[in-house]
Amino acid sequence: MKIMHLGDLHIGKKINGHLLLDDQKFMIDQYIKIIDEKQFDVVIIAGDVYDRSIPSIEAIQLFEYFVKAVNVERNIPLFVVTGNHDGASRMMFGHQFFKDHAFYLNASIQQAFQPVALDDVHFYLVPYIDTDVAKYYFKDETLKTHGQVYQRIIEAISDVLDDTKQNVLVSHLFITGSETTDSEKELSIGTIDNVDVNMFKPFDLVLLGHLHHPFALTHDRVFYSGSMLKFSFSEVNQPKGYRYIEYINNEWKVQFVPIAPKTDMEHIVSDFDAIITKKVTPKNPNSYIKFELSGLHLTTDPMRRLKEMYPNTLELKPIVEAIDEVKAVVDVMNKTDFEIIASFYESFHQNPLSTHQVETIQRILKEVQHETD
Amino acid sequence: MKIMHLGDLHIGKKINGHLLLDDQKFMIDQYIKIIDEKQFDVVIIAGDVYDRSIPSIEAIQLFEYFVKAVNVERNIPLFVVTGNHDGASRMMFGHQFFKDHAFYLNASIQQAFQPVALDDVHFYLVPYIDTDVAKYYFKDETLKTHGQVYQRIIEAISDVLDDTKQNVLVSHLFITGSETTDSEKELSIGTIDNVDVNMFKPFDLVLLGHLHHPFALTHDRVFYSGSMLKFSFSEVNQPKGYRYIEYINNEWKVQFVPIAPKTDMEHIVSDFDAIITKKVTPKNPNSYIKFELSGLHLTTDPMRRLKEMYPNTLELKPIVEAIDEVKAVVDVMNKTDFEIIASFYESFHQNPLSTHQVETIQRILKEVQHETD
Structure with missing residues (x-):
């Protein structure tokens, strides 16, 4: 039987x-x-x-x-x-x-x-x-x-x-x-x-x-x-x-x-830039893909860009860098308001604030200070 | 066959x-x-x-x-x-x-x-x-x-x-x-x-x-x-x-x-009072009943009272007395505000206003008059 x-x-x-x-x-x-x-x-x-x-x-x-x-x-x-x-x-x-x-x-x-x-x-x-x-x-x-x-x-x-x-x-x-x-x-x-x-x-x-x-x-x-x-x-x-x-x-x-399926499934842990520049690629471009990526802050619509390359992309999860978080929490205690905002911006954009941004933030902080005095 | x-x-x-x-x-x-x-x-x-x-x-x-x-x-x-x-x-x-x-x-x-x-x-x-x-x-x-x-x-x-x-x-x-x-x-x-x-x-x-x-x-x-x-x-x-x-x-x-059903269905067109006083009754008290009744303004919860008597009451439709409506519309043109309210009350409750009600309405009308002057 x-x-x-x-x-x-x-x-x-x-x-x-x-x-x-x-x-x-x-x-x-x-x-x-x-x-x-x-x-x-x-x-x-x-x-x-x-x-x-x-x-x-x-x-x-x-x-x-x-x-x-x-x-x-x-x-x-x-x-x-x-x-x-x-x-x-x-x-x-x-x-x-x-x-x-x-x-x-x-x-x-x-x-x-x-x-x-x-x-x-x-x-x-x-x-x-x-x-x-x-x-x-x-x-x-x-x-x-x-x-x-x-x-x-x-x-x-x-x-x-x-x-x-x-x-x-x-x-x-x-x-x-x-x-x-x-x-x-x-x-x-x-x-x-x-x-x-x-x-x-x-x-x-x-x-x-x-x-x-x-x-x-x-x-x-x-x-x-x-x-x-x-x-x-x-x-x-x-x-x-x-x-x-x-x-x-x-x-x-x-x-x-x-049995081999019609469409396989892949879970890719990488950096957004590495995917976009094809340094990292899925085994099969038609796979159902879950991307788990760092560097997502560099683009406004990462899912759209991923789907353009890999139409069966089903999920996108950002990699949150845990160490940065801890650092931010520690630093807050000894920093001025401006320094906190500046370091937050820097840790996310990996670039310092521009002169115009510095001026704007300082102006807003002054106004807030005025209101709460 | x-x-x-x-x-x-x-x-x-x-x-x-x-x-x-x-x-x-x-x-x-x-x-x-x-x-x-x-x-x-x-x-x-x-x-x-x-x-x-x-x-x-x-x-x-x-x-x-x-x-x-x-x-x-x-x-x-x-x-x-x-x-x-x-x-x-x-x-x-x-x-x-x-x-x-x-x-x-x-x-x-x-x-x-x-x-x-x-x-x-x-x-x-x-x-x-x-x-x-x-x-x-x-x-x-x-x-x-x-x-x-x-x-x-x-x-x-x-x-x-x-x-x-x-x-x-x-x-x-x-x-x-x-x-x-x-x-x-x-x-x-x-x-x-x-x-x-x-x-x-x-x-x-x-x-x-x-x-x-x-x-x-x-x-x-x-x-x-x-x-x-x-x-x-x-x-x-x-x-x-x-x-x-x-x-x-x-x-x-x-x-x-x-084939006779377990529960029959009846549509009773009558007056609420005639139902409550059992002057009019369904053929079978267990029937599914749609009541279409006049005189519903005499009670606040007629459906509850009907269901107490006939638990299979499924629908209640008021009979709107068309002649009264027409009369009310016509009369409005030649009446004072007080007379309109009094005749509206009377046509629904089939009783004139009490002395206390008359006084209250007149007081409120005066206040409203004062506000709009």
């Missing part, structure tokens, strides 16, 4: 207002190509199909394009759990029709306990479960953290689990010890909400979504697929692709396979 | 902020009961399943409850076209899975030309089509009105239509000569957008949605189902129910069957 494990597609995602739909269409076409090459027996999406609970029509249509290609046209079973970004109740519409065609879209806690069997493998498809939903379902007010919720769900699964089968858990959650990035929505704030990897003992394999780094966790049976694309500049060094999983001779073999 | 023809469910509809979901659940349960009694072979919904393009989760769940009951549990074919209130592109997700189970959800112009066959009957399920969509589809800029659009669609259907079958058109549109009410969204504004009934000649039967009155049109082959409920006070005298259609001995028999 060959499994393609995906997760965190976040279809419809925007970065700083830039819609990634074309990049996502490109990746989905790569997936389809790879599915044809590798002849997968099942495709799994471990949550966060969409980026928000009411996705755009274009996002819905792109997901349907993938579903149609995989499941309708190629007849490949497709297993999907909803993630914390997905609007589970909206996505659920029609799920009972989908499963007639081996498209299992699990979006509710009720669906967690009935495995989907494929040959000798039982797949438990557990969507992201909100603690309040779990409290209500189990009639148990003590369920306060996601750790407790998934502990309880796994206990309930363990009660019905068939040990003569291979049991695979598919879910969407944050495992203890994993790294996080900026584009992963917090599952909940103010509670200890991560999950201990040890609770997955009943399963032969655990395929997860939520964390965007495919190596956020290192474990012999528990795997993240990683996200479809670099969805924030904190993911700039993360590989993106899919997990290739094979069950052969009673053994699970899992590897991560990278 | 026995057909239940429904339309304009408008699931999730609110009237003056009051959500009708409980009333709609009640009606859907009536439909299901009737389906069991009459043993329908197919259930048709001729558009406007929902009240808005992004329906609430509760509205989606109620529609799914109906779909599940009819199609999943009872295995009855279900044919649905989307209406102008529905978000067709969102609703389309999964439609290719639905039809495997004889649930045809047609939401795009592409789906209009391929009939669904049931025994010897071919059903053409044509959703509400926007003129811009039709322009693009037919590559024809001359399509400006809905009349032209449906003319063109019917021509295209006529080209493929099999005359040896019975051909039924299901659609959602406004036929010329029909009555309109407040709760029907205008299909488009500023264009001649209604459709001539004569263009339906190629069909043996036409089952429509959009107009909420089941008898908005009188024709031997073209029928509206009418809406699920009275959705505005302009529909207060309209019967609501479903169309019972039978094809027997090569003949179509069509009748309208009313």
Whole structure:
């Protein structure tokens, strides 16, 4: 059995207002190509199909394009759990029709306990479960953290689990010890909400979504697929692709396979002048770029000038020189008003005040002095 | 063959902020009961399943409850076209899975030309089509009105239509000569957008949605189902129910069957005092009521008092006594300031001013006179 494990597609995602739909269409076409090459027996999406609970029509249509290609046209079973970004109740519409065609879209806690069997493998498809939903379902007010919720769900699964089968858990959650990035929505704030990897003992394999780094966790049976694309500049060094999983001779073999995106992402820390003069350049001029630059005070509209050179510039962050700040604070104590203004100007413009500027400032200071006397 | 023809469910509809979901659940349960009694072979919904393009989760769940009951549990074919209130592109997700189970959800112009066959009957399920969509589809800029659009669609259907079958058109549109009410969204504004009934000649039967009155049109082959409920006070005298259609001995028999709602709707035109003293009462104290009342100036919070007696009061409209207005305007010309105030007070309170009021007004008028001199 060959499994393609995906997760965190976040279809419809925007970065700083830039819609990634074309990049996502490109990746989905790569997936389809790879599915044809590798002849997968099942495709799994471990949550966060969409980026928000009411996705755009274009996002819905792109997901349907993938579903149609995989499941309708190629007849490949497709297993999907909803993630914390997905609007589970909206996505659920029609799920009972989908499963007639081996498209299992699990979006509710009720669906967690009935495995989907494929040959000798039982797949438990557990969507992201909100603690309040779990409290209500189990009639148990003590369920306060996601750790407790998934502990309880796994206990309930363990009660019905068939040990003569291979049991695979598919879910969407944050495992203890994993790294996080900026584009992963917090599952909940103010509670200890991560999950201990040890609770997955009943399963032969655990395929997860939520964390965007495919190596956020290192474990012999528990795997993240990683996200479809670099969805924030904190993911700039993360590989993106899919997990290739094979069950052969009673053994699970899992590897991560990278896919090159349509547009890569770069984070460039430099000086504005070095960029403008092309002393420093991105690896690819079409990359999505976050510039973090010093020397920005030399121009009035640096973003415009950067976009002229690199149209996919998405973010510009100034480098504030911390040492200057400290110096300014210290100096203030022993300086006259004029000296403070002059040194502030100098530290920012790296040039002294002109004669005209000196005269103007002194005139204004005199007027202020007159008013406050 | 026995057909239940429904339309304009408008699931999730609110009237003056009051959500009708409980009333709609009640009606859907009536439909299901009737389906069991009459043993329908197919259930048709001729558009406007929902009240808005992004329906609430509760509205989606109620529609799914109906779909599940009819199609999943009872295995009855279900044919649905989307209406102008529905978000067709969102609703389309999964439609290719639905039809495997004889649930045809047609939401795009592409789906209009391929009939669904049931025994010897071919059903053409044509959703509400926007003129811009039709322009693009037919590559024809001359399509400006809905009349032209449906003319063109019917021509295209006529080209493929099999005359040896019975051909039924299901659609959602406004036929010329029909009555309109407040709760029907205008299909488009500023264009001649209604459709001539004569263009339906190629069909043996036409089952429509959009107009909420089941008898908005009188024709031997073209029928509206009418809406699920009275959705505005302009529909207060309209019967609501479903169309019972039978094809027997090569003949179509069509009748309208009313269903009593959970909560009826009444429009009461009277005097506030007559309501409060129960000289006038609604037919049912639980009805949704629009009061249109005179004598409202006698109380400060008439809506609160009406709701105490009739909690489902949804609207209160004052009856403005036109004759008094005219008299007041005329009289102003020949009266002193004091006389104007006194007669204004009297006409509203139907009592003369008290001595204290007279003194106060005269004192204030004197002060004003003093200021302006």
